[in-house]
Amino acid sequence: MPGTDPRLLLLSPLDNVFVLRGVVEAGEKILLSGTETRVESRIGLGHKLARVVIPKGSKVMKYGAPIGSASQDIPMGAHVHTHNLISDYTPTHTLELARDEFAEASAERAAP
Amino acid sequence: MKGYPRSDGRKGIRNIVSVVYLVECAHHVAREISTPYRDVAHLIGFPGCFPNEYAQNMMEKLGTHPNVGAVLLVSLGCESFNRYQLESVIKASGRPVKTIVIQQSGGTLSAVRAGQAWVAEQAAILANASMVPMDIGELTIGTVCGGSDGTSGITGNPAVGRAFDQLVAAGATCIFEETGELIGCENIMAARAKTPALAEELRASVQKAERYYATLGFGSFAAGNADGGLTTIEEKSMGAYAKSGLSQISGLIKPGDIPPKGGLYLMDVVPDGEVRFGFPNISDNAEIVEMMASGAHMTLFVTGRGSVVGSAISPVIKIAANPHMYARLSEDMDINAGKILEGSASLDEVGTEIFELVMALASGTQSKSEMLGHTEFILTYKTFEPIGPACLPA
Numbered sequence: 041m042p043g044t045d046p047r048l049l050l051l052s053p054l055d056n057v058f059v060l061r062g063v064v065e066a067g068e069k070i071l072l073s074g075t076e077t078r079v080e081s082r083i084g085l086g087h088k089l090a091r092v093v094i095p096k097g098s099k100v101m102k103y104g105a106p107i108g109s110a111s112q113d114i115p116m117g118a119h120v121h122t123h124n125l126i127s128d129y130t131p132t133h134t135l136e137l138a139r140d141e142f143a144e145a146s147a148e149r150a151a152p
Numbered sequence: 153m154k155g156y157p158r159s160d161g162r163k164g165i166r167n168i169v170s171v172v173y174l175v176e177c178a179h180h181v182a183r184e185i186s187t188p189y190r191d192v193a194h195l196i197g198f199p200g201c202f203p204n205e206y207a208q209n210m211m212e213k214l215g216t217h218p219n220v221g222a223v224l225l226v227s228l229g230c231e232s233f234n235r236y237q238l239e240s241v242i243k244a245s246g247r248p249v250k251t252i253v254i255q256q257s258g259g260t261l262s263a264v265r266a267g268q269a270w271v272a273e274q275a276a277i278l279a280n281a282s283m284v285p286m287d288i289g290e291l292t293i294g295t296v297c298g299g300s301d302g303t304s305g306i307t308g309n310p311a312v313g314r315a316f317d318q319l320v321a322a323g324a325t326c327i328f329e330e331t332g333e334l335i336g337c338e339n340i341m342a343a344r345a346k347t348p349a350l351a352e353e354l355r356a357s358v359q360k361a362e363r364y365y366a367t368l369g370f371g372s373f374a375a376g377n378a379d380g381g382l383t384t385i386e387e388k389s390m391g392a393y394a395k396s397g398l399s400q401i402s403g404l405i406k407p408g409d410i411p412p413k414g415g416l417y418l419m420d421v422v423p424d425g426e427v428r429f430g431f432p433n434i435s436d437n438a439e440i441v442e443m444m445a446s447g448a449h450m451t452l453f454v455t456g457r458g459s460v461v462g463s464a465i466s467p468v469i470k471i472a473a474n475p476h477m478y479a480r481l482s483e484d485m486d487i488n489a490g491k492i493l494e495g496s497a498s499l500d501e502v503g504t505e506i507f508e509l510v511m512a513l514a515s516g517t518q519s520k521s522e523m524l525g526h527t528e529f530i531l532t533y534k535t536f537e538p539i540g541p542a543c544l545p546a
Contacts, residue, residue: 046495047495049306049492049493051306051310059306059381060381061306061492061493061494061495062493084381085302085303085381085474085493086301086302086303086306086380086381086382087302087381088381088383102387102390103305103310103390103391103393103394105337105340105386105390106386107336107383107384107386107387107390108383108384108386108387120383121378121381121383122378122383125383125384126384127336127383127384127385127386128336128384128386129335129336129384129385129386130385
């Protein structure tokens with residue numbers, strides 16, 4: 041992909057996300073299809089970065105296929121993950137969510 | 153490429169003696185028989201004492217697998233497994249077959265001695281067996297992934313997909329599976345079906361998996377997947393689905409069904425009917441065994457975390473999905489697909505590397521797990537209905 045940071049992998053020309061084959065640090069300015077874009081947060085190996093602006097409600101495409109819908113407007117160059125992408129099938133259960141639920145339940149038990 | 157000709161027209165790329173225990177109670181004797189001859193005698197078996205049509209079918213298909221040249225059945229004597237039928241099916245295939253019944257052989261030592269003598273005799277015959285030219289179109293290749301992480305779906309799995317595309321284009325038979333991890337891919341997969349009726353069958357197989365796993369109360373998305381960068385179940389599924397490449401899907405089979413001709417096939421591994429015997433495949437080797445029962449000469453195994461398994465009967469090629477694990481476990485890994493992450497190789501290049509290793513193994517080169525003597529095998533209880541007529545369009 042000319043004009044694109046070599047750490048970004050495009051799996052299909054239909055995709056609106058890149059997959060990272062290396063870490064991108066917060067504040068780095070990287071090339072996305074010829075456009076220099078500032079990355080706001082650290083993004084790790086195997087994670088996704090928006091190739092273009094992805095409007096809320098539209099499909100996120102990876103492998104040339106929809107992998108869910110944007111739950112908010114996603115700027116170009118942003119980390120695409122559980123905070124802005126939701127499954128069209130079953131909700132994703134993360135460890136953070138389980139921890140928060142556990143904390144809430146504990147707080148309720150502790151309340152008089 | 154040369155193969156060992158079999159009476160059903162198929163050809164083997166290996167020529168092993170299969171030593172088969174028909175119940176756990178015969179496992180020790182069978183292991184003692186095979187151990188001194190482990191290079192040529194592979195131990196397989198079924199642990200249960202209750203009869204099961206699926207296990208019977210699987211053993212009949214494995215006993216007549218193209219890589220198998222002779223079969224020794226080891227029975228305790230009172231188990232329910234129908235050894236008469238199994239022996240008769242193998243005999244009808246033209247292979248040497250013998251049954252040792254421990255209760256009628258004087259006990260452990262006598263049974264082991266008799267078994268070892270037979271295996272030694274067969275091994276000598278198999279070592280001198282003649283080979284005939286074999287074409288790539290006569291190969292059947294399966295693929296599974298196990299110990300997956302966030303990198304499997306972007307390196308090893310799509311690289312296997314590229315290798316599958318080359319193999320299918322050359323006329324080979326390729327099989328992929330894991331319908332429980334195709335949830336979310338059913339429509340895009342169905343669009344690749346040879347006929348609309350097959351497309352419906354493909355969709356139905358994924359819906360069955362969705363129901364089955366829901367009953368088990370087990371989601372196929374683990375919390376740890378999100379740490380590796382996976383966000384949704386359909387994303388994880390697409391990673392697994394990438395192993396299938398881009399070829400047209402020629403049919404839907406169930407374990408033990410032999411694809412009628414070259415092409416790409418989906419194997420439906422989720423049992424039919426009510427949930428009865430627990431998880432469909434309790435570990436990776438259960439999947440490999442089903443691939444072999446459908447004729448796989450070898451299996452492409454993509455691993456992110458680093459599985460070390462091989463298999464009895466059919467060699468396994470292990471493809472490391474990331475460079476860190478490859479560096480840790482290089483003595484077990486055949487291919488480093490992690491190079492794709494480092495930018496030192498493309499998906500096409502690794503796909504071609506896999507394709508070339510498939511050709512080398514078919515010509516007699518050993519894979520890492522083969523050289524290390526890995527011959528894992530597991531077979532448990534399942535129930536299947538036969539496939540419908542739309543599953544294998546002409």
